[in-house]
Amino acid sequence: MVEAPRNTRQRRAVAELMEDLDGFRSAQQIHALLESRDQNVGLSTVYRTLQALADADEVDALRSDDGETLYRRCSRGHHHHLVCRDCGRTVEVEGPTVERWADRVAEENGFADISHTLEIFGTCASCRP
Numbered sequence: 656m657v658e659a660p661r662n663t664r665q666r667r668a669v670a671e672l673m674e675d676l677d678g679f680r681s682a683q684q685i686h687a688l689l690e691s692r693d694q695n696v697g698l699s700t701v702y703r704t705l706q707a708l709a710d711a712d713e714v715d716a717l718r719s720d721d722g723e724t725l726y727r728r729c730s731r732g733h734h735h736h737l738v739c740r741d742c743g744r745t746v747e748v749e750g751p752t753v754e755r756w757a758d759r760v761a762e763e764n765g766f767a768d769i770s771h772t773l774e775i776f777g778t779c780a781s782c783r784p
Contacts, residue, residue, distance in 0.1 A: 665696040669704040673714055678743050679725035717774045735773040741782035748775075 668689060680688070686701045705726045709716040715727045720740055727745065735753065737746040753773055761769040 663700075665694075665700045666704045666707075668694045668696050669701055670708065670713075673708065673726070673728045676728065678745055679715070679717065679719075679727045679738070680743075681719075681723050681725055685726065717772065720776050735775070737775045737777065739779035739782055740776050741778055744779045744781070 669685065672685060672688060672692070672694075676685075676688075682698065682702050682705055685705070686696065686698045689696045689701070705714065705716070705724075708714040709726065713729055715729050715736075716724050717736055717738070719725055719738075725743070734747045734749065737748050738744070753771075757769060757771050761767070
């Protein structure tokens, strides 16, 4: 049996900071924000806490164009993201066509119990030259 992680002061600090943030941030950015608030939390604790929060569906996690995982507090159930490559502005988008396509492809190939993520990266109107 796997035990839930202890709710330490450091883990609470990460979770509380996530409640204050809008938009996606990397673990390193979150760590720097904690330091700027005089919260002494190790970077490895930040990574572990963010992963635990993502596993519990309490934060969204997406992989950026450069392969880094970014995190944001969850605002609702399953959804997809349109993300600006420059400023990180994120818009949640619904994808019923994607859902139907994923279900069809899985069925055609004999897969069940599927899940997926979809992030679309581009440049928002504010960042375009």
